Amino acid sequence: MLMVAAAAVVPLVAACGSSSKKSATINGAGSTLAAPIYMQWGSSVKSQGVTLNYAAVGSGAGVAQFTAGTTNFAASDPPLKDSEEAALKKGTPVHVPTVLGAITVSYNLPGAKSGLKLDGKTIADIFLGTVKSWNDPAIAKLNPGVKLPSTAIIVVHRSDSSGTTAGFTTFLSDYSPTWKAQVGTNKDVKWPTGTGAKGNSGVAAAIKQTTGAVGYVEQAYALQNGFTFAAVKNKGGQYVSPALASTSAAASGIAVPPDLRFKAINSPNPSAYPIVSQTFIIVYKDLCKGGMTSAQAKAMVKFLDYGLGSGQSVAQQLSYAPLPPALLSKAQAAVSSLTCNGSTA
Amino acid sequence: MTPLPALSPRRRRTDLLARAVLATFTAVALIPLVLIVYYLLHKGLPAISGHFFSSDPTGNFLGDAGGIKSAILGTLELVALATAMAVPIGIGVALYLVEYGRDNLFGNAVRYFVDVLTGVPSIVFGLFIYVTLVVSGALGSSFAGWKGSAALALLMLPVVTRSAEVVLLLVPDSLREAALALGSPRWRVVFRIVLPTALPGLVTGALLAVARAAGETAPLLFTATLVNGTTFNPGDKMNSLPAQIFSDVGQAQNRLVTRAWGAALTLVLMILILTLIARTLARRSRIT
């Protein structure tokens, strides 16, 4: 037994030194909203010698692990709170916006089509548990002429700390004072009702498997699984379905502060889908002081350059909206400002 | 005890009913096994292909999802490393308990605490390693394969120690005494008589511990975590079959779920083979 074990260990130890000299590995964790596009970018930059290890654990865990120093970058949909920034020990953070993603309100209702009209207050009531079945008068009122079944509504939400939750609850708080008072806005809230699932993919899976379910998932997941989703009333009073055009419209017209920490939820643009989330990759300004080797720093910059370059059109294939030109150049400027021990990375 | 009255129809009925109930419950106990095997084959076989075993998971949202190569290799490495850590120490502790610690305070304390360790849920081991080794960034990296192995080794240790102690106790003292009487030193007795005699039982215990560790997910979740690429460096994050399955279960895409079933089938087969070898060994070499 000892011999077998020893024999197994020896090649392991021998191979220790041979781990990838050619490509540098960057470790990141966070947003499941952006995970599909980051993974896609990751396989595209492999040929440039960059290996991406991305763990889609949710924005909250991503920020926590970045702060704890176990990853090189964090992927978070909401920008860092002041308290989160104060907890960073290795330098100042830089927020690099990457794409915009629409958060759909997807439902599993056999016979129902996409485009069921819902407004912020009704959605909040559904997630509060006060609207309990699909043929509730509140829903019927918004959808005259649509035959709604009496199926019970089963709410699906996130069980982990999530940027998608932060975006969704921001939207709900804007339209429902009850929601704002009772539950509030956060990456992690105390849900009044429903089943918890891990990650955007978990929520998608739960919606897929449960008749009568409703949940909030990023558009890529909804499209991948053929979900039906709602047309949500935006600030201008229009019922808008999530689509590439309406998602892109959300970013134009929003004030972007100099440190790029903007929020795209409930955009004032009249043709915008109201639940569009921004998402950031957060790194230390001085990548090497933040813990990367110089090879990793170069790889990180390559990855970000790709993402903000040809990656933007790749994003559209997955239904993420590219950054509008003004914001894009600001993002690229932020990447150029990244350093490694003082010199440009 | 007064003799019971002659067999009445009522007693006969009760007897038949009870027997039927017991037989039915036994059949019921076997239903889950049948169902699990059925679904593993039904849903897992479609996933099996050359590509399944030869490519790593890609993580691509669209296009090729990849196979489970890194998961299989990772499980083999993590478990091998854990075995190398746990088995020698476990057998060593068991040897102490049997040769020197049968009835003294220290031996009893060790025995008691090892028993305590048996009942610890596997996730608490993972949490312990996470907080002591991962977050503190001990010895360089954060998440690492060898830290996952350490968590698994903690899990295996009490199992190996317990079963080794039982087997070593079964080696008749008369053997030991005979050797000692002939002038052989204690250490020779241990290495030339006791261990070889107990070897099949020790191997069985170790194999069962290995089978248990191979299927554990919780300790690996926050030590070796989940990563797509294959790596042979224990200092890197390492993939594993249970972690891969756990990740794919929560996915909505059908091809990922199918991959989970295929990986589950692979894992169960690996564990089954280990368990059957262990039990055959045990049956073959009953120490009388």
Add this chain to the structure above:
Amino acid sequence: MEAGALATRDVPPSIGGASRARHGDQALRVILMGLAGLILALIVFFLIFLVLKAHPAFARFGVFGFTFDNNWDVAHAIYGALPLLVGTLITSAIALIIGVPVAVATALYLTELCPRRARGPLTVLVELLAAVPSVVYGLWGVFVLIPNLKPAEQWFADTFSFIPFIGGGKVAGPNYFIAGLILAIMILPIVSAISREVTATVPSEDKEAALALGATRWEMIRMAVLPYARPGIVGGAMLGLGRAIGETIAVTLVIGNQPQIGKHLFDQGYTLAAVIANEFGEAANDKLHTGALIAAGLVLFVLTLVVNAIARAIVRRGQHGRRPVPAQATAVAVQ
């Protein structure tokens, strides 16, 4: 084999080599003692460490506050673990209620009623359930049990809605019952193995006496086997309980992860083990949250400790005046 081998293979060293032998003995003793001491130190460190790291949570909420407050609110940094504790207890109770009778019945059938030739293969089949890892049970639970049992569960909830907790409510998907059912299947091999070993040690004189007096097979089991085997069976059930309490992965996939005390059998819930698995990642940097999770782990650990200690005590006390259960059974079954 032994004596002959000794004579020819292991010719003992002459008395002159005694000092070398003494060094060897000394070395062995020291090494083994050191090893055992190391393990002892490790375990003690492990326990102390858990308590230390859980301190922030206990300091903020008090030991009783943490364990018995009904409010697990991560967003507001309030950690009261009662919903988790209740969820753990409910799922374990379901596991016992469903699993123990089936396991004991299986044991009785295999030892008393089964045709001899079928005994071996059937025993192996029951034990094979132990070879299925937890994550595979979870996978199977999510895609096979949950969808297929939903209609039956809803019928049950509707038909028995007059019984508090057992009936009523609507069935969403994952719930306490499914988690308890899977746990029952997982503890089946352990409880069955121990019950089997215990019923096998019933003295045949007792059984034959009952039969000789005219008892039917079932009456013989009821009068001779069960009373004798009861402590061992109870001990086995408690060991199964200990296993069910600590089970993480299978449960977190099928319980719904809702940190509230569900009002119905088919509501979503949460357990101590599941919360650790789900929340550790985001707690990485938050001392209070990490402390709360470790405190949950500590509560879990204390629970399993108490249950296992009671189990061992029952088995040991029950063996007063009875034949000892082969130690292999408990050692093997407790993995």
